[in-house]
Amino acid sequence: EAILPLVINTWSFENASVTAWRSLQVGASPLDAVQRGCAACEEEQCDGSVGFGGHPDETGETTLDALIMNGDTMEVGAVGDLRRVKNAVGVARAVMEHTHHTLLVGESATEFAQDMGFTSESLSTNNSMNTFSQWLSQKCQPNYRKNVFPDPSVSCGPYKPRAEVKPRQKRGLINLRSHDTIGMIVIGRSGQVVAATSTNGASHKVPGRVGDSPIAGAGAYADSAVGGAAATGDGDLMMRFLPSFLAVELMRSGVEPTAACETAIYRIKKHYPEVFGAIICANRTGGFGAACNKVSGFSQFPFTVFNPQSNRPQLHKVDCV
Ligand code: SD4
Secondary structure, three states, X not given: OOOOOEEEEEXXXXXXXXXXXXXXXXXXXXXXXXXXXXXXXXXXXXXXXXXXXXXXXXXXXXXXXXXXXXXXXOEEEEEEEEEOOOOHHHHHHHHHHHOOOOEEEHHHHHHHHHHOOXXXXXXXXXHHHXXXXXXXXXXXXXXXXXXXXXXXXXXXXXXXXXXXXXXXXXXXXXXXXXXXXXXXXXXXXXXXXXXXXXXXXXXXXXXOOOOOOOOEOOOEEEEOOOEEEEEEEOHHHHHHHOXXXXXXXXXXXXXXXXXXXXXXXXXXXXXXXXXXXXXXXXXXXXXXXXXXXXXXXXXXXXXXXXXXXXXXXXEEXXXXX
């Protein structure tokens, strides 16, 4: 009575869903399907939050995080702070297939990608450069440094990336509607669970910042014995709770996907009630659910499901807790 295969992803990224589903239909493996699904989002720059040309860091550069996980073998490949390579999930796959490592970062990840034949090109676009110059031209720039009294997240005057360090703030800075990482779980007909993520992270981040998306158990997790999960939201805070791992472990102990997702969100909410975060969960029989944290301006989280019952990418919305 399993309803498989299943493709489920964060947000209303329908092309990603269709791409993964069609890949399965023509006999591709779940791993290939999840990779192609996320790559479709990278190419179309989903919501400006995936792939090149989005969310420039403090210096104006766009950098990428991505992960892919095989729930049969528990192999993971990931890249963080990847520069000048558009297909981040492809590089993550190459880390998994062609190294004994799990995570490569920064310029060295770029070098690895070049060795593997990926093209090196600028990730900047007119759009990302405009975002950057608009930010710079504001009198006070919201940023991720804790350096200016009284609001530690705003720097006024000529922007100085390096400044004295002040006590940490508890509230994240992720701007609600502009950070829509793709996280996708694919479960093949025979129950192979895989997951992947791809994102350009957070606008105006400190260079070197790596979010939750390329961290196994944070951005996504997959175990074919149980199911999979993938998260989106304020990665700097979410990654402290490994929500994807927690959700999978809850499902392992028999909790239904929706309840597993909710518990993972509640765990974060307890410490950071204002965190913007959401998670999708699926179990190996094709059951699925999602949860999000209700914060001002965000009360429903959309996610996309493709299975034999829907026969098309179906948009779901879950009310936040
Ligand atoms: C990050 N989790 O880099 C990503 C951003 C995101 O929806 O998912 N936004 O923190």
